[in-house]
Amino acid sequence: MIPWWRRLLRREQLRPNREWQELCERLPLLEGYSGQEMDRLHALTVEFLDSKDIQGAGGLELSGGMCRLIALQACVPVLNLGLAWYRGWVQVLVYPDEFLARDEYQDEAGVVHEGSYARIGESWAYGPVILSWRHSAQDAFGGEGGNVVIHEFAHKLDVLNGGPNGMPPLHRGMRPEAWTRDFEQAYDDFLHRCERGQSLPFDEYAAADPGEFFAVVSEAFFVQPSLVRAVYPQVYAHLAQFYRQEPHARAAARQNIPPAWD
Ligand SMILES: [Zn+2]
Structure with a gap:
């Protein structure tokens, strides 16, 4: 539990001051x-740091600025959804660089291999998010x-309705069968491109x-x-409907190219 006075202090430090503005201006992710x-992103970032x-981890000492940079990026996908979508867990562990994680995988012959693999990020279904x-x-x-x-953090949204299967809980009016059909089609196309070396x-x-496809896309x-x-x-x-954001339209506005609906 974080004492109220520390939360207040942190909130003070996080007012959308010049430092915040300068940081945001340097991030291509926020262009447009x-x-x-920007106000909503700031409020969510403060809430994220509070909650x-x-x-x-691994000897890394985190500064307030480092935490802020991670929180800010984590809040981008839920900008129009809210932090309740990150419910059920609290911890974010940050290693200085790649870290080793125990894992197992099954090869084409059905043999299960177990070992330690280098990772730059990991998301546990009901546990922490781990980052480099x-x-x-x-x-x-x-x-x-x-x-x-x-x-x-996309994995965190995906697992809200079960395992990481590539389909988070959809909003009212969104059709799961249309989502599944279109994602499967895209995933198959992606696999073909990989096989053909395109x-x-x-x-x-x-x-x-499909879970990784959803996170990468x-x-x-x-x-x-x-x-x-x-x-x-x-x-x-589908993603625009789910995230309730139109990043292409933002990009179009800043580059003066035709908008998404043309
Ligand atoms: Zn992943």
Whole structure:
């Protein structure tokens, strides 16, 4: 439990002051945000820092600014959903760089292999989100077209209605059968592209399973929305409905290119 006076102090430090503005201006992820969206993002970030416990691991000492950068990115997917979508867990662990995680996988012959594998992020169904600080910061400032923080928090949304199957709880009026059909079609297309060695619209890791496809395409939806919309327009439309955001329209507004509905 965080004492009230510390929360107050943290809130004071987090007023949308010049430091906050300067940070936001440096993040490509936030280009095209309206003033209202920026205010909402700020309020959510404060709430996130109040309600989640972000801790350094593997010897990493976290500063307030580092926590803020992680919280801010985590709040992007729930900007129009609210923090209740991150319910049921509190901890975010941050390692300095890649970390080793125990895992097992089944090969094509059905043999199960167990070992330690290097990770840059991990999301436990009812437990913590684990992140590499180096990759979280790198992605925030432009990186290589992905965003590990959004990826791991997309998994948190996915598991709200069971396992990580690539379909989070949908809003009223959204049709699960349409979601499943369009995501399956896109996933199959992605697998074919991988098999044929064709160029891929986003990280090959999306081919791992439908849960990873949803997490990777969610990253791309926020980081490279025009690309997702061009390659998988139906998937883009479902994500826009689910996240209640239109990042392509934001990108269009700032680049003066035709909007999403043209
Ligand atoms: Zn993943």
